[in-house]
Amino acid sequence: xxxxxxQRQPSIERAFVSRFAMxxxxxxxxIFILTFVGSRMFTHMDLNLYGYMVGTLVFLIGxxxxxxxxxxxxxAKLMIKKGKKLIFRKRTAKTTTNDIxxxxxxxxxxxxxxFQHMMxxxxxxxxxxxxxxxxxxxxxxxxxxxxxxxxxxxxxxxxKISADGFLAFLFYNSLNITAIMVITGASMAIYRRLKNMQxxxxxxxxxxxxxxxxxxxxxxxxxxxxxxNVFFKGFIQPELSLIHQFSVIVTxxxxxxxxxxHIPMRPLGVYVKxxxxxxxxxxxxxxxxxxxxxxxxxxxxxxxDVLNQNAIExxxxxxxxxxxxCLPCRRNYRISKFSGVKTxxxxxxxxxxxxxx
Amino acid sequence: xxxxxxxELENCIGCRSCLAGCTQCGGHEQRNRNYVIDVNPFVxxxxxxxxxxxxxxxxxxxxxxxxxxxxxETGAVLSAMTEKxxxxxxxxxxxxxxxxxxxxxxxxxxxxxxxIDRTKDxxxxxxxxxxxxxxxxxxxxxxxxxxxxQFRLSNGMMASMEDPYLENKTNVHVSLPGILEGKEKLF
Numbered sequence: 341x342x343x344x345x346x347q348r349q350p351s352i353e354r355a356f357v358s359r360f361a362m363x364x365x366x367x368x369x370x371i372f373i374l375t376f377v378g379s380r381m382f383t384h385m386d387l388n389l390y391g392y393m394v395g396t397l398v399f400l401i402g403x404x405x406x407x408x409x410x411x412x413x414x415x416a417k418l419m420i421k422k423g424k425k426l427i428f429r430k431r432t433a434k435t436t437t438n439d440i441x442x443x444x445x446x447x448x449x450x451x452x453x454x455f456q457h458m459m460x461x462x463x464x465x466x467x468x469x470x471x472x473x474x475x476x477x478x479x480x481x482x483x484x485x486x487x488x489x490x491x492x493x494x495x496x497x498x499x500k501i502s503a504d505g506f507l508a509f510l511f512y513n514s515l516n517i518t519a520i521m522v523i524t525g526a527s528m529a530i531y532r533r534l535k536n537m538q539x540x541x542x543x544x545x546x547x548x549x550x551x552x553x554x555x556x557x558x559x560x561x562x563x564x565x566x567x568x569n570v571f572f573k574g575f576i577q578p579e580l581s582l583i584h585q586f587s588v589i590v591t592x593x594x595x596x597x598x599x600x601x602h603i604p605m606r607p608l609g610v611y612v613k614x615x616x617x618x619x620x621x622x623x624x625x626x627x628x629x630x631x632x633x634x635x636x637x638x639x640x641x642x643x644x645d646v647l648n649q650n651a652i653e654x655x656x657x658x659x660x661x662x663x664x665x666c667l668p669c670r671r672n673y674r675i676s677k678f679s680g681v682k683t684x685x686x687x688x689x690x691x692x693x694x695x696x697x
Numbered sequence: 698x699x700x701x702x703x704x705e706l707e708n709c710i711g712c713r714s715c716l717a718g719c720t721q722c723g724g725h726e727q728r729n730r731n732y733v734i735d736v737n738p739f740v741x742x743x744x745x746x747x748x749x750x751x752x753x754x755x756x757x758x759x760x761x762x763x764x765x766x767x768x769x770e771t772g773a774v775l776s777a778m779t780e781k782x783x784x785x786x787x788x789x790x791x792x793x794x795x796x797x798x799x800x801x802x803x804x805x806x807x808x809x810x811x812x813i814d815r816t817k818d819x820x821x822x823x824x825x826x827x828x829x830x831x832x833x834x835x836x837x838x839x840x841x842x843x844x845x846x847q848f849r850l851s852n853g854m855m856a857s858m859e860d861p862y863l864e865n866k867t868n869v870h871v872s873l874p875g876i877l878e879g880k881e882k883l884f
Contacts (some may be wrong), residue, residue: 410764415759415760416762416763419725419785445802445803448802449803491709517736537723538816540724540814541722542724542810543721570880599780605781607763609784612762612784635790643760643790647756650754652756654756654793654864662793663791667795670793670794670795671795672797673794674747675734675736678706678873679737683735683738690734691735694716695720695727696720696727
């Protein structure tokens with residue numbers, strides 16, 4: 341089927357054996373060019389970080405493999421396709437701030453959970469923003485005048501900072517600070533998972549605890565490097581450095597396949613919100629029984645399409661598809677099938693269904 | 698021994714114990730996930746429970762763009778995984794029985810998970826534990842087979858899982874009111 345599509349639509353994809361190959365090729369090409377420019381023609385590569393570079397490339401292979409196979413599923417494909425078109429809406433910035441940066445929906449699940457997740461989330465993100473530029477030589481420091489560092493970013497002299505100044509302190513200790521953030525968050529998360537009944541009900545050691553242990557391991561081993569340097573004159577520093585590097589690489593390779601896969605996946609929440617808001621404003625679907633508006637016309641149609649692609653068809657003899665009924669009417673319709681009484685056609689409001697816990 | 702949820706619809710007296718019990722399940726954060734529906738609201742007081750029937754091929758999971766809805770090895774279709782659910786609500790549209798609930802504030806779908814923290818260890822779900830009239834029962838497959846043979850009609854119909862009563866094969870089994878089956882049931 342892919343071949344057919346390619347024949348009809350001549351595109352760059354035809355130059356590659358698969359979409360996976362194409363994405364990998366362009367990503368590595370872009371990284372290569374950025375590194376060429378950023379490290380001033382490979383003259384400022386930190387070979388101490390070579391292992392991380394190889395780890396990152398293996399991570400990219402896993403990431404593309406996982407996400408391309410996932411994006412072929414009918415509902416994902418549809419959401420990505422429609423979300424892409426709506427990405428330049430004004431609301432995108434607001435949604436990104438609320439959902440990705442501030443994680444307000446987690447705030448609504450509880451202050452404790454929000455704090456632990458902000459600590460872990462931003463700890464990991466800032467660590468990545470610091471580490472990757474260092475690994476690929478996009479950012480490095482030079483010292484022309486004694487006592488002053490020049491921060492070089494993408495080959496440009498970004499700023500000059502005093503080696504004893506506050507900014508320099510932040511630069512030296514950024515990964516220590518993020519390590520403390522991650523340790524705080526991960527410890528809180530482990531504590532919650534041990535105590536909270538909701539968490540205990542569904543969690544498993546491998547899926548829910550292992551990523552936390554991995555983050556803890558990375559953060560603690562990273563922090564120990566500083567402790568070794570500052571307090572113990574670099575005692576077993578090379579060994580610690582290798583242990584830390586190993587833990588980071590293993591976590592990077594694991595990332596696309598476990599719970600941490602939600603990190604690259606979550607930004608799609610912006611697509612989803614745009615999709616719901618945009619099509620909701622266009623036109624709302626009226627329930628075929630009670631005429632209440634309950635979802636956008638587009639989404640109702642899309643869900644029917646997706647179900648059809650999965651060989652699921654809920655077209656009823658009454659002439660409607662079940663996805664065209666609002667939720668209470670759909671429940672009443674089922675009761676009518678059970679009882680023979682036309683419950684869904686009775687104009688009565690559904691009784692309160694929310695018990696107080 | 699594998700046990701399944703079995704619903705004897707006509708036994709329901711509308712006490713809503715199942716709703717209250719549902720809120721008390723360890724994994725439910727004080728929110729119930731089932732329904733009790735008035736069958737013929739302005740005429741009589743007959744009610745019937747409505748809950749996730751745990752489809753073998755669940756449309757909610759099929760329509761989820763991020764595979765947030767997982768099917769447990771016991772066959773229970775679980776609530777959306779909190780870290781994956783993006784809040785698109787496709788599942789609520791796809792479900793043929795109108796079951797999944799959506800929390801707008803938390804941007805999260807939640808639904809009956811058959812009290813997975815209990816049933817995975819062979820303990821009955823809360824609704825079946827508290828139902829005073831045996832509308833909701835937690836039965837072994839042998840008991841289910843006995844019930845099926847008991848209610849099988851001479852015309853070969855077993856009013857349990859076939860169309861037009863249900864849309865698909867489900868892990869929860871429903872026994873229709875006797876009046877529809879043309880048979881008086883004795884308990």
